[in-house]
Each structure stands twice: as structure tokens, then as C-alpha cells.
Amino acid sequence: MTTLYMPLFRSCSTLRQLTQLHAHLVVTNLHNDPLPSTKLLESYAQMGSLQSSRLVFYSYPSPDSFMFGVLIKCYLWNHFFDQVVSLYNHHFHTGSHFTQNCRFIYPSVLKAASAVGDLVLGRKLHGRIVKSGFCSDSVIGTSLLAMYGELCCLSDARKVFDEMFQRDLVSWSSIVSCYVENGVPREGLEMFHLMVSEGIRPDSVTLLSVAEACGKIGCLRLAELVHGYVIREGMVGDGSLCNSLIVMYSQCGYLCKAKRLFEYLDDRSTSCWTSMISSYNQNECFEEALDAFIQMQDSEVEPNEVTMISVLYSCARLGWLKEGKSVHCFVLRKAMDAADLDLGPALIDFYAACWKTTSCEKLLYSIQNRNVVSWNTLVSYYAREGFNKEAMVLFARMVAKGLMPNSFSLASSISASASAGSIQFGQQIHGHVTKRGFMDEFVQNSLVDMYSKCGFVDSAYTIFNMIRKKSIVTWNCMICGFSQNGVSVEALSLFDEMNVNRLEINEVTFLSAIQACSNLGYLEKGKWIHHKIIVTGNQKDLYIDTALVDMYAKCGDLQTAQRVFDTMLEKNVVSWSIMIAAHGIHGQINAAISLFTKMVNSNIKPNEVTFMNILSACRHAGSVSEGKFYFNSMKDYGIVPNAEHFASIIDLLSRAGDINGAYEIIKSIRTPVDASIWGALLNGCRIHGRLDLIENISEELGGIRTDDTGYYTLLSNIYAEGGKWYESRKVRSRMEGMGLKKVPGYSTIEIDSKIYRFGAGDTSEWQMKEICMFLENFQSLAQEQGCDVECSMYNISSVRKYKQN
Structure with a gap:
């Protein structure tokens, strides 16, 4: 009889109607039946009344695991992910029968765990799923796969996928999406190829990820193949897929093809217009993007929050404060929620780009706890612009409010603590990250960089060794950390390890290695690295050439330093300053002065470092008049x-x-x-x-x-x-x-x-006795020739003591 009430639930379009139906079920004593009670749970949640859903659940005489799973879903639908985790943990630790061998709740809790970034809980759930024997459930398997993918654990996601008993279209689409969303689109396309070879016919959802992968790679040939497949399979009527194709072409740099596809569409929906505006932004055609938004309004197509995010991005990149404020007013007039997951950060990004930090903070505090991404956005902005103290304070407030920072805000806060030299704050973030088990590549690299910049290079190396899959950024952070802390031998050892293992080496790697050679005065190694740079085709890089000039000069090979400098296609103020310093440290004051004159005649304005180097050259040569002249001429260039x-x-x-x-x-x-x-x-x-x-x-x-x-x-x-x-x-x-x-x-x-x-006092070298004997004879010879040798600079008694031993 209760099934007769199911059409009545579908007919309830307002919360008042649903409440009246609920009252009728209570009067007729049908509210204690599981079917209408479960439907009430769902209906209240779909209408946004989660409190009523809870009331129905807890007033039911004996709720079962299925009803508990529906309640969990109600929280999930309303984006109360933290509450989902808390509710599950509470009932699990109290031994409630709701969580015992109930396969219905695992997909929802796994989704909540990924949403809050709780990898520790995700792994625990995985263990409980294995223990309960639910590994063969395709829905749970796909949920596990998606959870690991969203938490950037691709190796775990792939392992779950490989161990699945049955791989359907959904699981294949999920693994392809995991690779694409985590920035490895080529692997995603390889999985798509395997999927097709096993006879699985892709649907429009799969092709959305494939189109995104083609766009990220930027390969027009692959993009055209995907477009051809969509036409051949008759999927051109799918609006979402067409929008993805527009974005795909724009990411490949073919905006004309994206625009042609857009104009070909008869029915241009809101998402279609939004895709075109986004395509203009991706190709830095920001004014054209704003023109498209105006045309969209003329076409009487209502924009949504995603559209406004793209429009705000255009205003931010153009620095158009007045127009951006108008867009903000438009958002308010249309009653769009600034606490939206992406709209709030877009508004903050716009005001930050226009240097209106006060407006950023006002907007942030008006949103309060409803949008974690907005907090993350502002923390990242402060760190990026050098407001290190503000970034750290905001991060601390964020954590104190119980909000969960993401990898970008964690990495930004760690970077801010490194720039501010606050090792204590960085260590606290390290502890927070370790406790959460949230150690992705961005955070790990930031920790290595932070410990290196704060002088704790041993701690940096410990973290470096703990990273299983090291990217080129990880290697560069550690090599640079060693080099900047004067541990140059270890820096070159890591560089050699990269070379022996045939790992990718880029310009940053070469720069750090060259700096290490400069610190050691290691000329032969520097020449070998220079040869490697030429072989790899990086010899015309401005920064590398400048570093080579500095290295050769500090290693005593001024002639080669001059030759590298003369062959540089482009010279900036740093290049000229380093060459001036090179002549200065070799006592060639006239050459240093001549270079300074040529630099000024080349319309390159000297900076503080340039004057420091020319003054140093005068100091080495004892040229008092020239030193006074350049010191007094600093004011002519506006330098204090x-x-x-x-x-x-x-x-x-x-x-x-x-x-x-x-x-x-x-x-x-x-x-x-x-x-x-x-x-x-x-x-x-x-x-x-x-x-x-x-x-x-x-x-x-x-x-x-x-x-x-x-x-x-x-x-x-x-x-x-x-x-x-x-x-x-x-x-x-x-x-x-x-x-x-x-x-x-x-x-x-x-x-x-x-x-x-x-x-001084080092006796570790086996040649020490011969060295000491030579130095003693050298001192005696110098004194015989009438030279004044300062004994304070050389402890002769310690030499004699060593010889006796």
C-alpha cells in the first residue's frame, strides 16, 4: 500500500507540500514503514532541508543500514563533507550496526574523504572494504579509484583498477579521467587506447576526458581525430561534448577552429558561450572575451557562475578595475552566491590582480567558512606577491577555523615561511601535513626548498630521500639547496646521479650545477657542464650564459669568461655587472671601467649591484679617484x-x-x-x-x-x-x-x-706532513729575503708539533 504514495512524493514541488505529505503519513501511521521514510529522507535533502532528513531518520523506530546510507547521501548532496566523515567515524567507533558490512555507505564516505583531502581515512576505508570482502563490487571499486585519483595518488588508483574483477565503461572512464585530471594526459590517452582495443565503446563522458587530454597535449592531429570520431558516432548533438571540443581546439592554439565550431552550432547554450569566452582567455584575447560576453547578453542567454568566473578572469588580466566592479555588481544583482566553490576565489583573484587587498579580505570574511577555496586563493596570492607575514597569518587563521588547506595553499604557506626565514612556522606546517598524510609533489618540493633556504639542508635531504617518485623539480630543489648552502660537492654528486640515470635535465639544473662549480672553483667540472649545455642545445639561454661567465671568472679563466660574454646574443644588467666584477677580481680596473662605459652607452641602466662591482674593482686596484667618482655618480642614476x-x-x-x-x-x-x-x-x-x-x-x-x-x-x-x-x-x-x-x-x-x-688544524689529508714542511721552509725563505710574514695568519708552532708526531 505504501507504494501508492510514491507518485505523491514526485508531485511535491515545495517544502510545504512535502511537509503536508509527511504529516499525512504520520496520521495514517505509515511513517514507520521503511519505504516512505527513506523517500522522505531523500526528498527533504533534495529540497535543502537536511534538518528534516535527520529528524525523519532519528525518529524512525529501528533505522537500518540502508537508511543510514541514504542519510549519508543527504549530507553529501548538500556538500557537508566534514559532517559525513564525522558521522561515519562516530558510528564506526561506537560499534553501530549501521557501519557493519554495509556496502551502500562506502561510495558516499569515499567521496567525502576525497572532498576533505583525508587520505588517511581513505586508506582506512580501503582496508575495511578489503576486510569486508566488497572488492568485487564494481561501484565501490570505481569509487575507490576516483578517491585515489582526486587525492593525486595515481599509483594507488592504477593498482585498484588493475585488481578490479570486472571493468565496465564507468571504471575505464574513471581511470582515464584520473590521469588527465592529475596532469598526465598522455597516460590517459594510452588507457583510452587500451579501452578501445578491449572492445569497450566510449560514450560522451569518456570523450570529455579524451578531448581535455588532447587539449593539454596541444596536438592538433589527435584533436581532429577525436572531433571526427564524435561526428562519425553521431554525438554532435551533445552540448557538453561540443563545448569540450571548442576548449580543446583553443588549447591547441587553433582559436579559429574553435570559433568556427562555435558559429556552426545552432543552439548556443550558456555553457557553449562560456566555453567560447574561456577559449578567448586561454589565448590571451581578453578584450575579445569581454566582447563575447556582451554578445551573449544581447542574445538573451543567461550567464551562470562559471561564465562570470571567465569574465572576471578577463578583467583581472586586463587590470580593468571599473569593468570588474560592474561584473561584481552584475553577480550581486543576479543573486549569484559569492560563496560558490569557484566564484568567490575568482572575485578575490580579480581584486588581488588590481592590488585591492582590502577588498579581498572584506570579501573573504563575508564568505566566512562556506568557501575553503577562497581562503586558499588569498593565501597563495599573498605568498606569490611577497606578503609573507600576511600569508602566514591568514593560513594560521584558516587552520584555526577548522578549514582544510589544499596543496597549493600548503605549498604557498611553506614558501612564505621560507622567504620570511621562519623555520618554526614551516616546521609546524610540516607537522600538520604529516599528520594529515597529505604529501603531494607540490608540498614535498616546497618543504625541501623551505628547509634549504632556512639553512637546514640535512632536513631537506631527508625529505628528498623519502620522495619515491622524484620529478625534475624535486631534483632541482635539492641541488639548488645544496649549492646555496655551500654544500657544493653534494650538489654536483646529485647532478652526476641525474646524468648517469639519464634523467631529464633542464636550465634550472644546469644553473645550480654551474653555481656549485663557482663555489668550489672547479674549472674542469665547469667546462664539462658547459660542453653538456652545448650538446643539449641550452647554450643560448641568457641566465645560463651569465652563470657561465661568473663561473669562469671565479675559477680564474678570465679569457673564456670574456669569450662567453662576447658571444651572448642578449645581455642584461646582470650579465654586464658580472663581467665588470670578473675584471675587478682579476685587478683589471681599466677593463672594468671600459665595460661600465659600454654598458651605459648600450642604454642599459646600471643598478645597485653594478655600482657595487665597479666599486669593488676600484678597491681591488686601489684606484681611489675612480672609486670616489663612481660612488658620487650613483645619485645620477637615482640609486641611494x-x-x-x-x-x-x-x-x-x-x-x-x-x-x-x-x-x-x-x-x-x-x-x-x-x-x-x-x-x-x-x-x-x-x-x-x-x-x-x-x-x-x-x-x-x-x-x-x-x-x-x-x-x-x-x-x-x-x-x-x-x-x-x-x-x-x-x-x-x-x-x-x-x-x-x-x-x-x-x-x-x-x-x-x-x-x-x-x-686550519686539518690533518686529514695524507700529504699533510709534506705540506707543513713546505710551508715552514717557505716561511724561512721569506724571512731571509726580508719579507714581513705575519705569524698570526699561520700557526707555525702547530706545524712543528704535527711534524714531531
């Missing part, structure tokens, strides 16, 4: 001298004996004087015996907080040389009180294509 410029000119004057002139420049500095500036003057006073200024400099250094021990060591040595042992010990005690330790110096030498590194 910084601490490094002041330290360089002070060092130049001090070494030349103009201590008073250097001191006058220091007194003219309006900003707080850096320790490096006082250190430069201090060194000059030591060279020329101006001990009258030492006390003043000591007082000034005492009020400056610096981690550089060189200035304190220099001051201590000056006191020691003057016989003021108490003052010398006092400076050393001050260093210890500040927790500073003198960083031991070291030297490197290349012999037979091998790098040797040694420092």
Missing part, C-alpha cells in the same frame, strides 16, 4: 647607496690611508651605520696604525648586534698586536657572551680533476 656601497668606499679610502676622509663619510651617513662599515674603517686603522680611533670604533661595534664574528676577531687581534691583552680577552669574552664563534676558514684546490678541501 646602501651599507655595502658605504663599506666598499670606506674600505677603499682606509686602505689608501685616507682614514680621516673615510671617517667623515661615516659621520655623514644619516641611517644607522652597519657593522660592515665600521669593520672596513677598523681594518684601515690596523693597516696604518691609527690606534687613536680604535676605541671609538670599539664602542660603536659594541652597540651593534651582528652575527658576523670577523669584526670582533679583527678587533681582538689589533689589541693583541698592540700588547693590550686585557682588551683582547674582553672582546673575546663579549663574543662568547653573544653566543658567537669564529667560523673556521678553509681552502680548496683542484688536482687531477678532484677537489681537495682543507682548513
Whole structure:
């Protein structure tokens, strides 16, 4: 008898009608029957009244597992994914019969787990499915496959697919979609080829993924084959598929074909217009996209949220604030929800592109917790634009509200903490990521980069070794991390490992390897890498050529550095600055000045680094007049001298004996004087015996907080040389009180294509006795020739002690 009420449920178009039907079922005592109760659950949920659905479920005398599965679906339909997970976990841990051997609830809970990014729960569900013996269920198998795909676990998705007992069209379409959505379209097309070879006839849903894959690859031939198949199979009437074909052609760079297909369609729906607007955007025809939107309105076709996202994107890329605000008003007038999964982020992206961060935050807080993507978008924007503190604060607020960050906001926040040098914040995010089990490629690479930039290269290498499938970005992050932290031997070892294993090497890899050679002075290795660059066709890259100039110069081969510089097709201010520095460190002041003049005549404006290099060249050559000239000419280019410029000119004057002139420049500095500036003057006073200024400099250094021990060591040595042992010990005690330790110096030498590194007191090399004997004889010979050899620079007693041993 209860089946007679089924047509009545279908006739209920409003919540009021459904409530009246519910009341009638209660009066007739039919609300305790499972069929109408389950239908009530579904109907209330479809009308958005989840509270009524819960009331029906919990007022039913003995709800079964099927009804519980329907309630879970009700939450899922209303996008309450967190509540789905909480509800399932609650009943599972309390031992409720709802979750015992119930195959109906697994697809819904798996969908919720992927929606909240909970991979740990997904794996637990997979284990329970295996234990319950539901692996043969094709619906559950496809849900598992989709869950792993949405959580970027392609290897797990493929394993589930390979172990499926029966692969139907849905499962094949799912695996193709997994590969395409995760950025590996070629593998998706390979799976499509296997699907066709096994006699599975694709439908329009499968072809949607195939068209997307062709677009991502950008292969016109494949695109035309797909289009031909659609025509041959009579699927041209499918609006969604036609829209995908339009986007596919635009992604292949053939906007004319996309436009021709669009004009061929008789019935242009909202999605069709949206696809065309999106196609214009993909080809950076933003004004044409806005014109298409105007034509769409003239055609009296109502836009939807997706249309407005594309229009907002056009306004953002053009920087048209006025027009974008009009679009925002249009959204409000049409009662579109700014908390929509994509519309909210699009609005935030638009205002961010127009540098209206206040509007971004107002919009974000008006949306509140309803749109996680909006929070992720703003966090990523702050990090991308260098607002590191704002990115970290916003991320912390987001997590405090219980919102789940995605891989992009996690990677952006980690990057912000690296740029800000906040290792503690980065470690907290690392712990959060580990706890969630959410370690995709973006997050892992960001962690490697963060630990490297913060100086924790061992932690970076630990994460690097834990990554099973390393992309070229992962390798580059680690090689760059080693190189930037002075661990250049390890950087080159990783580069050699990539080369031996025939892994892909790009421009970034070469740049890091060249930098490592520069740090080590490893000329032969640098030449080998240069040869490899030529073989791979990267020799005309501006950044690589500039790095090669720097490497050859620092390795002492100035002639080759000049030859690489002269053959560069394009030179920027960095290239010129590095070549000027190259001549400077080799003492060729005239060549450095000539290059500076040529650079200015080439209409390339020098920057702060250029002037730093030309001043350094003057300092190496002792050219005081030229140094003064270039220091004074900085204002002609609108450049305000910084601490490094002041330290360089002070060092130049001090070494030349103009201590008073250097001191006058220091007194003219309006900003707080850096320790490096006082250190430069201090060194000059030591060279020329101006001990009258030492006390003043000591007082000034005492009020400056610096981690550089060189200035304190220099001051201590000056006191020691003057016989003021108490003052010398006092400076050393001050260093210890500040927790500073003198960083031991070291030297490197290349012999037979091998790098040797040694420092003071190092006895690890087998040739040490011969080296010490040579140095002792060399000192004796120098003293016989009347040369003044400073014993403080070489501890001869330790050499004699080593020889005796």
C-alpha cells in the first residue's frame, strides 16, 4: 500500500507540500514503514532541508543500514563533507550496526574523504572494504579509484583498477579521467587506447576526458581525430561534448577552429558561450572575451557562475578595475552566491590582480567558512606577491577555523615561511601535513626548498630521500639547496646521479650545477657542464650564459669568461655587472671601467649591484679617484647607496690611508651605520696604525648586534698586536657572551680533476706532513729575503708539533 504514495512524493514541488505529505503519513501511521521514510529522507535533502532528513531518520523506530546510507547521501548532496566523515567515524567507533558490512555507505564516505583531502581515512576505508570482502563490487571499486585519483595518488588508483574483477565503461572512464585530471594526459590517452582495443565503446563522458587530454597535449592531429570520431558516432548533438571540443581546439592554439565550431552550432547554450569566452582567455584575447560576453547578453542567454568566473578572469588580466566592479555588481544583482566553490576565489583573484587587498579580505570574511577555496586563493596570492607575514597569518587563521588547506595553499604557506626565514612556522606546517598524510609533489618540493633556504639542508635531504617518485623539480630543489648552502660537492654528486640515470635535465639544473662549480672553483667540472649545455642545445639561454661567465671568472679563466660574454646574443644588467666584477677580481680596473662605459652607452641602466662591482674593482686596484667618482655618480642614476656601497668606499679610502676622509663619510651617513662599515674603517686603522680611533670604533661595534664574528676577531687581534691583552680577552669574552664563534676558514684546490678541501688544524689529508714542511721552509725563505710574514695568519708552532708526531 505504501507504494501508492510514491507518485505523491514526485508531485511535491515545495517544502510545504512535502511537509503536508509527511504529516499525512504520520496520521495514517505509515511513517514507520521503511519505504516512505527513506523517500522522505531523500526528498527533504533534495529540497535543502537536511534538518528534516535527520529528524525523519532519528525518529524512525529501528533505522537500518540502508537508511543510514541514504542519510549519508543527504549530507553529501548538500556538500557537508566534514559532517559525513564525522558521522561515519562516530558510528564506526561506537560499534553501530549501521557501519557493519554495509556496502551502500562506502561510495558516499569515499567521496567525502576525497572532498576533505583525508587520505588517511581513505586508506582506512580501503582496508575495511578489503576486510569486508566488497572488492568485487564494481561501484565501490570505481569509487575507490576516483578517491585515489582526486587525492593525486595515481599509483594507488592504477593498482585498484588493475585488481578490479570486472571493468565496465564507468571504471575505464574513471581511470582515464584520473590521469588527465592529475596532469598526465598522455597516460590517459594510452588507457583510452587500451579501452578501445578491449572492445569497450566510449560514450560522451569518456570523450570529455579524451578531448581535455588532447587539449593539454596541444596536438592538433589527435584533436581532429577525436572531433571526427564524435561526428562519425553521431554525438554532435551533445552540448557538453561540443563545448569540450571548442576548449580543446583553443588549447591547441587553433582559436579559429574553435570559433568556427562555435558559429556552426545552432543552439548556443550558456555553457557553449562560456566555453567560447574561456577559449578567448586561454589565448590571451581578453578584450575579445569581454566582447563575447556582451554578445551573449544581447542574445538573451543567461550567464551562470562559471561564465562570470571567465569574465572576471578577463578583467583581472586586463587590470580593468571599473569593468570588474560592474561584473561584481552584475553577480550581486543576479543573486549569484559569492560563496560558490569557484566564484568567490575568482572575485578575490580579480581584486588581488588590481592590488585591492582590502577588498579581498572584506570579501573573504563575508564568505566566512562556506568557501575553503577562497581562503586558499588569498593565501597563495599573498605568498606569490611577497606578503609573507600576511600569508602566514591568514593560513594560521584558516587552520584555526577548522578549514582544510589544499596543496597549493600548503605549498604557498611553506614558501612564505621560507622567504620570511621562519623555520618554526614551516616546521609546524610540516607537522600538520604529516599528520594529515597529505604529501603531494607540490608540498614535498616546497618543504625541501623551505628547509634549504632556512639553512637546514640535512632536513631537506631527508625529505628528498623519502620522495619515491622524484620529478625534475624535486631534483632541482635539492641541488639548488645544496649549492646555496655551500654544500657544493653534494650538489654536483646529485647532478652526476641525474646524468648517469639519464634523467631529464633542464636550465634550472644546469644553473645550480654551474653555481656549485663557482663555489668550489672547479674549472674542469665547469667546462664539462658547459660542453653538456652545448650538446643539449641550452647554450643560448641568457641566465645560463651569465652563470657561465661568473663561473669562469671565479675559477680564474678570465679569457673564456670574456669569450662567453662576447658571444651572448642578449645581455642584461646582470650579465654586464658580472663581467665588470670578473675584471675587478682579476685587478683589471681599466677593463672594468671600459665595460661600465659600454654598458651605459648600450642604454642599459646600471643598478645597485653594478655600482657595487665597479666599486669593488676600484678597491681591488686601489684606484681611489675612480672609486670616489663612481660612488658620487650613483645619485645620477637615482640609486641611494646602501651599507655595502658605504663599506666598499670606506674600505677603499682606509686602505689608501685616507682614514680621516673615510671617517667623515661615516659621520655623514644619516641611517644607522652597519657593522660592515665600521669593520672596513677598523681594518684601515690596523693597516696604518691609527690606534687613536680604535676605541671609538670599539664602542660603536659594541652597540651593534651582528652575527658576523670577523669584526670582533679583527678587533681582538689589533689589541693583541698592540700588547693590550686585557682588551683582547674582553672582546673575546663579549663574543662568547653573544653566543658567537669564529667560523673556521678553509681552502680548496683542484688536482687531477678532484677537489681537495682543507682548513686550519686539518690533518686529514695524507700529504699533510709534506705540506707543513713546505710551508715552514717557505716561511724561512721569506724571512731571509726580508719579507714581513705575519705569524698570526699561520700557526707555525702547530706545524712543528704535527711534524714531531
